[in-house]
Amino acid sequence: MxxxxxxxxxxxxxxxxxxxxxxxxxxxxxxxxxxxxxxxxxxxxxxxxxxxxxxxxxxxxxxxxxxxxxxxxxxxxxxxxSSLDFEKIARPIVDQLVAEVDCTIHVGVATDSEMVYLIRKDASKPYQMKSRVGTGMPLHCTGMGKAVMASWDKTRVAQLVDHYGLPRRTPDTITTLAALLRELDKVRTAGYATDLGENELGTVCVSAGIRDHTGAVTHGLSISSIALEHPGRSIEQFADKAIEAADQISLLLGAPAKNN
Structure with missing residues (x-):
């Protein structure tokens, strides 16, 4: 206590x-x-x-x-x-974040093996992401998925890999348990996750986990763009913005404040 x-x-x-x-x-x-x-x-x-x-x-x-x-x-x-409307809670924060960073914003919920998109808000750019609300992507190759998995213990991560595998979606997808565990350690240390072309070639994102009223990381928020506009790891310039927005949603869901 x-x-x-x-x-x-x-x-x-x-x-x-x-x-x-x-x-x-x-x-x-x-x-x-x-x-x-x-x-x-x-x-x-x-x-x-x-x-x-x-x-x-x-x-x-x-x-x-x-x-x-x-x-x-x-x-x-x-x-x-039971009366909480997740999208209604998150939407104003997503709208504000798009205005600040002019990148596509996604919010998703984690299932046993996938991150399902709940919200997508596009930037003012002429291009659009291929993602669609309601579709799911494997946890291990998405920024939001890794932000969620970073809150899991190693046993739970290993069980996911044993049951669902780590399907390769691009040449940069993590496909071994050892590499995934090393990546999740980095996410925990940094406080955010990235997807640098691991789920879809040419797209990048920086993500943070969203906590529910129990403090469990159940959702994720990502700031996404194309690698041509944000090459290398430059999308990480928005990491603090992603963390701040995810924390704002978490608090509105009743999550306890983070211990600094």
Missing amino acids: SEIAAPESKGAMSASEKTMAVLAATLEYPRFTDIVAASGLAKATVHRILGTLVAGNYIAGEGENGYRPGPALISLAGRAL
Whole structure:
């Protein structure tokens, strides 16, 4: 469990703000003393608010054995998650990113073996990518796929290779487990992934992973172009932009903030 940070000065808090502070602390720490420390409120206030939350089934448990989310809160969270419209959340960020970098932007979701395109927004350039929304590409040869796989452990990567193989799509496609693991190590270190003609000759991209409300990397975002316009590794100039946009979408999906 993470160390409890010293509470910031909260000034005059409303009753609803105090309730939310206690609820947030309870979801992080089960013990009463830790909830008090994390919320920054008086013990009597925390005890009273916890009583109200327990009575409403938003929190379950008690001080001796610890608190946990109650059925009402779990039901509420489930309804909130089911109502999320991923494209509606991501689209404004994608639109802004296209305006900033004038490259094609893709957003995709990972399956067991593929990255399926959910969003494609073209640049103002006369050329267009061959990608199509709804189609899937192998994880191992796409920037978004590698950004997702970099969050996996080696066993899961090996299972993918054993089950689906590493089909060669271009002369630059990674086709061995050892090479893929080395590539994923680089992605983890850099914080972003690239596809330099590995999926389709003449196209390049830089990608970052998108995290869901649990912190798992389930989606990816890529900034794509053609190698004639961005030769070599020059597409990496947009790496920070890709990471920033992916993190913005992640936070809107409820992902925890990254630890710096």
